[in-house]
Amino acid sequence: MAYYNPEPHPPHAASTKVGVLLANLGTPDAPTAKALRPYLNQFLMDRRVVEIPRFIWCWILQGIILWIRPRKSAEKYASIWTKNGSPLMVYARQQKALFETQLAQQLTTPFAVELGMTYGNPSMKSAIESLKAQGCGRILVFPLYPQYAASSTAAVFDAVWRVLLTMRNVPAIRTIKDYHNHPRYIQALASHIQTYWQQHGQPEKLVMSFHGVPKFHAQKGDPYYEQCLATGKLLASALALSGDQYEIAFQSRFGRQEWLQPYLANMLDSLGKQKLKRLDVVCPGFSSDCLETLEEIAMEGKHLFQSAGGGDYHYIPALNAESGWIEAMVTIAMENLQGWDKSAVNQDAMHGSA
Numbered sequence: 001m002a003y004y005n006p007e008p009h010p011p012h013a014a015s016t017k018v019g020v021l022l023a024n025l026g027t028p029d030a031p032t033a034k035a036l037r038p039y040l041n042q043f044l045m046d047r048r049v050v051e052i053p054r055f056i057w058c059w060i061l062q063g064i065i066l067w068i069r070p071r072k073s074a075e076k077y078a079s080i081w082t083k084n085g086s087p088l089m090v091y092a093r094q095q096k097a098l099f100e101t102q103l104a105q106q107l108t109t110p111f112a113v114e115l116g117m118t119y120g121n122p123s124m125k126s127a128i129e130s131l132k133a134q135g136c137g138r139i140l141v142f143p144l145y146p147q148y149a150a151s152s153t154a155a156v157f158d159a160v161w162r163v164l165l166t167m168r169n170v171p172a173i174r175t176i177k178d179y180h181n182h183p184r185y186i187q188a189l190a191s192h193i194q195t196y197w198q199q200h201g202q203p204e205k206l207v208m209s210f211h212g213v214p215k216f217h218a219q220k221g222d223p224y225y226e227q228c229l230a231t232g233k234l235l236a237s238a239l240a241l242s243g244d245q246y247e248i249a250f251q252s253r254f255g256r257q258e259w260l261q262p263y264l265a266n267m268l269d270s271l272g273k274q275k276l277k278r279l280d281v282v283c284p285g286f287s288s289d290c291l292e293t294l295e296e297i298a299m300e301g302k303h304l305f306q307s308a309g310g311g312d313y314h315y316i317p318a319l320n321a322e323s324g325w326i327e328a329m330v331t332i333a334m335e336n337l338q339g340w341d342k343s344a345v346n347q348d349a350m351h352g353s354a
């Protein structure tokens with residue numbers, strides 16, 4: 001019985017060509033219930049995302065959630081869908097193209113870049129197989145999540161390992177765990193926000209909203225909460241904001257468990273009731289705009305704040321394809337490619353082979 005997929009025989013010479021796998025969550029192929037069902041099924045069946053014992057969770061997911069949520073989520077996706085597809089995918093493609101061009105200016109060894117999604121397409125399998133087919137014997141896995149969370153970053157790593165489990169000739173792998181406090185990331189965020197304020201004026205308060213996770217994840221050792229707070233503080237100091245000029249909140253709660261607090265929805269309601277004249281919200285943990293920023297923050301959030309009595313509300317877009325962010329991505333990649341940034345010729349020469 002063949003447990004492992006066939007490999008070229010004789011094997012290629014050990015290749016020092018580097019593959020960079022830009023990894024993100026993934027998004028449905030279309031804003032329809034039909035496309036949402038398999039996407040949500042794959043996403044919500046991941047133990048990293050939902051830790052409820054499988055025999056209970058399968059019943060809830062297959063028997064209730066997947067009958068209701070795909071239609072509701074499809075309506076939300078339809079409200080943000082672009083003519084080129086889901087925003088997350090549109091920005092992921094732009095990031096990849098710009099990153100590839102700029103990496104070429106710094107990395108002298110041959111390399112290839114692919115996009116791989118934890119859920120949906122392009123799958124991690126297609127990305128890794130493509131890198132291998134292009135001759136990459138070394139792969140740097142670069143999750144586009146600045147803050148490490150088991151439910152996002154570790155889920156990327158799991159998806160990568162699941163593909164490697166089927167391979168006989170496994171490439172060398174490096175992973176980037178987090179960069180929540182990386183000076184170039186913080187600088188990219190700060191100058192992006194400053195530019196926004198130069199064009200649109202400054203708010204009374206800035207809310208930094210991060211995707212939530214269940215509170216017990218943090219209690220059991222997930223460093224995500226601390227990393228979000230660290231990003232928030234560094235960003236506030238880069239923007240020279242005093243303690244009363246900004247707040248940190250957590251969004252996108254799912255299910256009935258307690259999630260990280262304060263909840264963004266409650267905060268927007270109470271800031272609206274305080275009759276704030278202008279509130280801006282930014283989502284530093286999202287490297288690109290997506291359903292959770294464009295629908296939940298820009299649309300729903302605005303409604304919550306203003307219906308509670310708040311004034312102007314601005315959602316500051318994610319870093320997306322901003323040049324400062326692409327430069328930060330290249331810096332982070334280069335730092336993690338140290339020792340791999342030597343050409344195949346040099347390596348072979350070092351080892352005395354032709």
Ligand SMILES: C=CC1=C(C)c2cc3[nH]c(cc4nc(cc5[nH]c(cc1n2)c(C)c5CCC(=O)O)C(CCC(=O)O)=C4C)c(C)c3C=C
Pocket residue numbers: 025026027028044049050069073086088145149151152211212213214224252254285286289290291292
């Ligand atoms: C069920 C629990 C969820 C956890 C835990 C979770 C963690 C988590 N998610 C992101 C980033 C994104 N999530 C997105 C969508 C999304 N998230 C959940 C649930 C959990 N996420 C669901 C069910 C969905 C799908 C949409 C819906 O039906 O509500 C997205 C947007 C994807 C898109 O297509 O635009 C992102 C990005 C992080 C970073 C994270 C842990 C820190």
Ligand SMILES: [Fe+2]
Pocket residue numbers: 211252
């Ligand atoms: Fe999520």
Ligand SMILES: [Fe+2]
Pocket residue numbers: 252291292296
């Ligand atoms: Fe959401």
